[in-house]
Amino acid sequence: MVSKTEEAQLNRLESQVDNGGGGAWEYLCLVRKLKVRRSEKVLKYGMSILNDLSKRSSLGPEEWTLYEQVALAAMDCQCLDVAKDLIKLLRKAFPESKRVGKLEAMLLEAKGSWAEAEKAYSSLLEDSPLDQVVHKRRVAMAKAQGDTSGAIEWLNKYLEIFMADNDAWRELAEIYVSLQMYKQAAFCYEELILAQPTVPLYHLAYADILYTLGGLENIQTAKKYYASVIDLTGGKNIRALFGISLCTSAIAQLAKGRNKEDKETSELQSLVATALEKDYKQRAPDKLSLLTIALKNLKVSS
Structure with missing residues (x-):
């Protein structure tokens, strides 16, 4: 959770960048550190850095981190062609990367290619069965399709492995409440308490x-x-x-x-x-x- 101090710092830096005061890279780093979603801003300022050869080359290895960050923001903003191009560059640089594989699966998901995305996530889990991000993407994908029973199934499977994830317990409880499955929801809140x-x-x-x-x-x-x-x-x-x-x-x-x-x-x-x-x-x-x-x-x- 972002503290009030951190949020104030982020807002100040964002205002500074918006008004042409510089600090775009520092802003993007802070967004990434705090794990907040400012997708439109990340896409705008991230692309401005990536399109400037001198700025991009000055980042060193962090350049690839920025590609990933902007690709995710582009998917959030439904700029799928931008995301596709960035992911292609990452795949060329890291041909065996599972991390890039997640981005490719997420792009399929963003396009609504559910079957292909599910196949990609299943393949990733075969290699890394304890990958929390992939497990959570399956839950999100089920919810996006309106498949509530599927979301419940994936959440329960996820919680069999990651029992200490309180956010997942709460998400499952809220789904149960929405379906008036109160006994199941009560069990989730007992775990949370x-x-x-x-x-x-x-x-x-x-x-x-x-x-x-x-x-x-x-x-x-x-x-x-x-x-x-x-x-x-x-x-x-x-x-x-x-x-x-x-x-x-x-x-x-x-x-x-x-x-x-x-x-x-x-x-x-x-x-x-x-x-x-x-x-x-x-x-x-x-x-x-x-x-x-x-x-x-x-x-x-x-």
């Missing part, structure tokens, strides 16, 4: 899924995870506060007198209502009356 227990977003998403699944046990667990979000955010997550209100109301109905923690529940309801009302008074005083009605309907009051 185990890996990063202090990230409120994962607790919140997990609580939402459990509440959606319903049933007394799930809702009781959802309430605990909403509470953990409040703890992790210092009580500042409104969605979690509402989640506790909804869970408390649902538990009261589902338990039907079996809840042995009525006093504790009542105190929690009161705390939640007070926190919500305080926040609404500060941020949206015009909607305070609507909040009051909603809380009364949930039998939550301060």
Whole structure:
């Protein structure tokens, strides 16, 4: 993730280059280092360097890195002829390179030649079965074709090898949620919470899924995870506060007198209502009356 300082530095350098102040190479290096996508700018300033023989030759071995960077940007911008020409130059310089092979496969993908791209990726994986980039490209290709089941299949295969990739777990969870496959999504968020227990977003998403699944046990667990979000955010997550209100109301109905923690529940309801009302008074005083009605309907009051 790019820090605010790094983003500010990148924006300053970009503005400098845009206004003719020089520093195009430094800008391209920073874009590459931060792994951000500024494809139009990379294509524009990268080609300006590559088309200038003196500038290009001054880069030394980094010239080939720039060819690769600009080729990727060209594919993003659908300038496929430009990408094709750059990749050809790379293939001529590095005839046995698997790295160039990835670019060639990605170009096939960009053209929509799905079968050829899949064949190319399969060949690359035969030689390098642990290549994360190629595995991820297969997922992206399935999604681009609208093949959700294929994306799920490739993501699951990827996670069998790279279990520590939290971004992949989250991507898989979001696909499952979009398909209303909540039990599978819940498993993904359980993995994420185990890996990063202090990230409120994962607790919140997990609580939402459990509440959606319903049933007394799930809702009781959802309430605990909403509470953990409040703890992790210092009580500042409104969605979690509402989640506790909804869970408390649902538990009261589902338990039907079996809840042995009525006093504790009542105190929690009161705390939640007070926190919500305080926040609404500060941020949206015009909607305070609507909040009051909603809380009364949930039998939550301060």
